[in-house]
Amino acid sequence: MLSKLISFIPRDWLVYLYKNMPFNGLKNWIVYRAQHKFLVAVLGVITNEKGQVLLFKHEYRKQPWGIPGGWMELEKPEDGLEREINEETGLKVQITGLARALYGDRPNRVELIFTGRITDGTFKPSSEISEIYYCDIDKWPDGLPIKQRILIKEILIGDSGKLEEGANIL
Structure with a gap:
């Protein structure tokens, strides 16, 4: 679900948010939830x-x-x-x-x-x-x-x- 929502955000914005987000734990949680799994x-x-x-x-x-x-x-x-x-x-x-x-x-x-x-x-x-x-x-x-x-x-x-x-x- 989260990965579908994130797919609507422009990639440049996602990179900017990732680089500048201060909380590594939250950042890693979002990245994990946003990725497809296999x-x-x-x-x-x-x-x-x-x-x-x-x-x-x-x-x-x-x-x-x-x-x-x-x-x-x-x-x-x-x-x-x-x-x-x-x-x-x-x-x-x-x-x-x-x-x-x-x-x-x-x-x-x-x-x-x-x-x-x-x-x-x-x-x-x-x-x-x-x-x-x-x-x-x-x-x-x-x-x-x-x-x-x-x-x-x-x-x-x-x-x-x-x-x-x-x-x-x-």
Whole structure:
């Protein structure tokens, strides 16, 4: 609501008000309330010592197989992905880098896709993840979305598929 009202104020006026408003707490509250919101998803193309890709069988998806991921809490993105994987499976991973950042809609979100490797742990099924599978590229299980297949190949071997802008990976 506040963001719609503020959109009618000329940008130069908003900059002037921001620069000259004396109360930082109030200023930050207004800025926060005036901005559009979105979620941040953290996902991982995680490999084992053989270079095989870790996939999860999600209990709540129509296409059940997929790369590990979840929603970030108030934490560093890398910590969020490590936490999600550990909570859902008991596995420990080390994040090695940020591979890609994408925008998705339904819901509006930023998807941060990391690379990483398994470091420790034994798989324990959870209410969200019933199985894990380590697969070689192009030996995908049935039920792995095409967009995730393309993403994995692009990240691991540089194969540029047809991952279009706004592709919902999660």
